[in-house]
Amino acid sequence: MNELYNKLETYFQFEKADSIVISISKSILLIISGAYFGLFLKEINSEPAIYRFNHLIxxxxxxxxxxxIEYRRLKKERNFPVSILEHLKASEELQNLRNLYSRKIKIYEYIDNSIQSLNSNTCPILGGSENDLCHQDLSSGLLGVLTDLVERPNYFLNIDETKFTVGVYLENIHDRNSKIGELQSSEKxxxxRDDLEINDQFPESLFNMESEEEEYFQIQTAIMESKKFDKYLCKRLTxxxxxxxxICSPITNVCEDxxxxxxxxxxxxxxxxxxxxxxxxxQIFGRIVSNGISKYNDCVRSSKNIKVEEKHDHKEVLGKN
Structure with a gap:
């Protein structure tokens, strides 16, 4: 790449120096030619007229x-080393592909970290508890499996922005503080992450539409739309x-229906x-969270001596075939 840039720089430096010399030479030549032509006109208009055609020649x-000289200059411009520019363009495209590949590899690594974090909290570990999700705050558990997404959203989104609000809305979360034999669920x-400082504006319930600020109302309805219609959204709010x-992405239920x-x-x-x-x-992160929540709810049910019903009603997902 450096060699190509050096060739291109050498070409322009030579052309610049050459153009200065040629421009000066052309100017002098035109002045002399104009002088001879003017002299010729003066001579033929004199009394008596003098015809010295050598001046005209x-x-x-x-x-x-x-x-x-002008023809040679235009010909050089026509023969500009376009191949160098084409090579530079191809090199840039190759570099972009390499960056894209490197980004995908890194994203796969982050996803793998989330899966390992989920497994370490839900699978039995020798000498440890059977399910760490049962014994920790749910917010900490979510942060554990979404660490890379929360800390590096700009890398995932491939943007230069540094301020983000990253969150999760969940419903049907079993309450660990429920009485034995009873089971209460809630949404939250x-x-x-809250660089935009809008945490206080989120309602306790997604369907609580009492926000007086248009900004937060639109955010709330976007999350509701993603949830209700089970679809990924990327919306600009002016x-x-x-x-x-x-960006909203539904957390797919472990039960596909x-x-x-x-x-x-x-x-x-x-x-x-x-x-x-x-x-x-x-969608992948959503499935990871879904599995974590399923394990968490199973753990809470087990601790409250609640058996899982083998049959349950499937609510229709709007807009989904």
Whole structure:
């Protein structure tokens, strides 16, 4: 690559020096040719008229030489080393592909970290508890399996923005504080990162539409739309105070025929086009969270001596075939 740049730089440096010399030479030649032509006109208009055609010939020769020099210059421009630029373009495209491949490898590594974190908290470990999810705060458990997504959302989204709000909305979360033989469930927003400082604006219930701020109302309805229609969303919210982009991805239920367990969402201020591979990435993280929540609920049910019903009703997912 450096060799190509050096060749291109050498070409332009030579052309610049050559153009200066040629421009000066052309100017002098045109002045001389003009002088001879003016002298010829003066002589034929004098009394008596003098015809010295050699002066006219000198003027014509000077003009012809200038035309030839200009022709050579235009020919050089036509023969500009386009192959160098084409090679540079190909090299840039290759570098972009390498960066894209490197990014995908890193994303796969982060996903693998999340899977390992989930396994370490849900699978029996020699000398440890059977299920760490049962003995820790659910917010900490979610942060554990989504650490890389929470800490590096700009890398996943392939943007330069540094301020994000990353959260998870979940419903049907079993309460660890329920009495033995009883089981209470609830819904909740878990804000795992809040650079935009909007944590206090999220309601206790997704369906509590009492927000007086348009900004938060639109965020809430976007999350609701993703949940209700089981679809990935990347929406730009043009508001009075600031422009936001929100990405929402449903958390697929472990029971495929059931509606989503909730939504993973990311909010940021940049309005760049969402990366096309984000739907699949968020879907994978959603399945990881879904498995974690399923294990958590199983653990709570077991601790409260509640058996899982083998049969249950499947609620229809709107907009899903």
């Amino acid at each position: 000198y003027a014509v020769i000077g003009v012809i030489i200038c035309m030839y 927003f878990f804000i795992l 508001l009075s105070t600031r422009n936001l982009t929100i 059931c509606p989503p367990d909730g939504v993973i969402f990311t909010i940021y201020t940049e309005e760049k086009q969402c990366s096309p591979d984000m739907e699949n990435v968020f």
